[in-house]
Amino acid sequence: MSIAPRASACAPADVEAWLAELGLAPLERADREGVTSWDLRLDGRRRASLRVTVILDPALALICWGHYAPPIGDAFRKSYRKLLRWNDELPFVKFSVGEDERPLLLVEIPVAMASRDALGLALAREVAVADRLHDETVAWLKAAGWPSDPPAPEQLDGPGLRLVARYAAELGELLEPASGSTILALGADAEANADREEDEVP
Helix, strand or coil: CCCCCCCCCCCHHHHHHHHHHCCCCCCEEEEECCEEEEEEEECCCCCCCEEEEEEEECCCEEEEEEECCCCCCCCCHHHHHHHHHHHHHCCCCEEEECCCCCEEEEEEEEHHHCCHHHHHHHHHHHHHHHHHCHHHHHHHHHHCCCCCCCCCHHHCCCHHHHHHHHCHHHHHHHHCCHHHCHHHHCCHHHHHHHHHHHCCCC
């Protein structure tokens, strides 16, 4: 599947056509000051109802903005270290924290590289990451009442997992079982004592 640079600018109509070709039906579209966004909800194998906002700034980038978890308090240093560690260890995605302290999972596609398959792979990568890190995220989800149980069996053939299957060859190690993840194990013993102490600091 080619993700070659485009010869012309990306327009909202292009993105809507790509979403339709990928079998994705946006919940909502918004237009503001030349920027267009579409809201999606995608189920993975373990992570249910991952909300992703696809944002098009035609002069800059096509961004997949995953609403990864509810806001986390600034006292929880362990949580912020997790985000920094995942940034270092996971390829092609970036974790950040919004103004409301909400962790965000981002994939950015330069406009010149925007295409149906670039968008599809970006969304598949977000679902795969959310599945892979579900065990380390579930406490955040439960604390704010976000869906934390795996999707029901009838949801396992939804558009999120179809995207993961479609781009599986390019997702590589993200598809390894989370229980066997070397990413989650790195530095765990070294951090355990410090984590316990720092989470008690206001």
